Amino acid sequence: MHKINLPSRSVKARALLITRLLAVACLLLFVQTARAxxxxxxxxxxxxxxxxxxxxxxxxxxxxxxxxxxxxxxxxxxxxxxxxxxxxxxxxxxxxxxxxxxxxxxxxxxxxxxxxxxxxxxxxxxxxxxxxxxxxxxxxxxxxxxxxxxxxxxxxxxxxxxxxxxxxxxxxxxxxxxxxxxxxxxxxxxxxxxxxxxxxxxxxxxxxxxxxxxxxxxxxVKNCNVNKPNNIDFGTVNPGDTNLAGSTSLGVTCTSSTPYNIGLKPSNNHTAGAGEMLPVTPGGGNTDRIPYQLRSGSGANGTVWGNTATAAQTGNGVGGTGTGLQQNYNIYATVPSADYHYGDYQDTVTVQVNY
CATH class of the missing domain: 2.60.40 (Immunoglobulin-like)
Known part of the structure; x- marks a missing residue:
């Protein structure tokens, strides 16, 4: 009968493997019991x-x-x-x-x-x-x-x-x-x-x-509020009067740091702010239309205020940047002549704030 002796290093290796397995088992047990x-x-x-x-x-x-x-x-x-x-x-x-x-x-x-x-x-x-x-x-x-x-x-x-x-x-x-x-x-x-x-x-x-x-x-979110301005009233005028002028104030409130551009559009959709006032009570053969011009500056030579403004471009409008508080702008209107039929005339202007 032959006797075979295993090398001592094999025994050591086996013992080391068992020790490692025990260590892993203990670690897994610790993780399981420590979870929340x-x-x-x-x-x-x-x-x-x-x-x-x-x-x-x-x-x-x-x-x-x-x-x-x-x-x-x-x-x-x-x-x-x-x-x-x-x-x-x-x-x-x-x-x-x-x-x-x-x-x-x-x-x-x-x-x-x-x-x-x-x-x-x-x-x-x-x-x-x-x-x-x-x-x-x-x-x-x-x-x-x-x-x-x-x-x-x-x-x-x-x-x-x-x-x-x-x-x-x-x-x-x-x-x-x-x-x-x-x-x-x-x-x-x-x-x-x-x-x-x-x-x-x-x-x-x-x-x-x-x-x-x-x-x-x-x-x-960015936003703008517009306060409706008072009407521009040229008052009672005589047929021979010229260079009529009137004004009102527009209030705009936009969120802080929001750029905006304001356009004014007469009811005839004229992009350069040149509108026409029509008789309040039509009939009687009165077909007159009284021309007027919207402006951002006072007087007959004030800067024209029209409606080519967009959110990105001021165009012929007026621009600003929001502060969260109301900002006021004057709107001027001029009429070259009042030589028209007797009666009341008016037009509606739309304020458009682009932002």
């Missing part, structure tokens, strides 16, 4: 105010849903209840205050020196009176919270979910900010979800925390 029992996620990862018209603000509120999901870690036959608490600070950036919170131009980091900031806040109640806070802020520690319970009859690893509502509101008065998208990012430690078998959100101070990122967003 409760997590949270903002639906669509967004709290959106949508389009906001600063000149004609409608609804300044919105709301979003956070879904909390818990996994039963207790064995079948044992009941289990989790107290879940959700916290949020002021958002990513150097502004950590909670009243108010701020959105800044999309892509910009919100700081105290950011030129355009949009104030808002988030609340845990539908009346929007209790600010959603965090334990790190002594004044605002009210958090979204709920409890999720499992019956003893439910098996381990069973999951349940609950929806919580976050309420939000823009802070008035609304700022004069340029059109564009404004956001606030809640990531990199700006949120926390904690759970425990305790009885209140106070356990958030010591419980294991997990993050749930989301973004607050609003899109400021």
């Amino acid at each position: 029992e409760c997590t949270a996620a903002m639906q669509s990862s967004l709290v959106s105010f949508g389009d906001v018209d600063l000149l004609n603000p409608g609804t300044l509120t919105t709301q979003a849903t956070v879904t909390v999901t818990c996994r039963k870690s207790a064995a079948s036959g044992t009941a289990q209840t989790f107290q879940v608490c959700l916290a949020a600070d002021g958002g990513r950036g150097t502004i950590h205050q909670l009243n108010p919170r701020y959105m800044c131009p999309s892509g910009a980091l919100c700081t105290t020196t950011t030129a355009n900031r949009f104030a808002y806040n988030m609340y845990i109640d539908a009346s929007r009176s209790t600010i959603w806070g965090t334990t790190s802020n002594v004044q605002y520690r009210n958090m979204l919270n709920t409890s999720i319970s499992f019956f003893s009859s439910e098996a381990a690893n069973t999951t349940k979910s609950k929806d919580l509502t976050v309420y939000a509101r823009l802070i008035t008065p609304l700022p004069n900010v340029p059109p564009g998208q404004y956001t606030a990012s809640f990531a990199d430690g700006s949120t926390a979800v904690a759970f425990s078998t305790g009885s209140s959100c106070g356990s958030l101070l010591t419980a294991t925390r997990f993050r749930f990122p989301f973004t607050v967003s609003a899109t400021v």
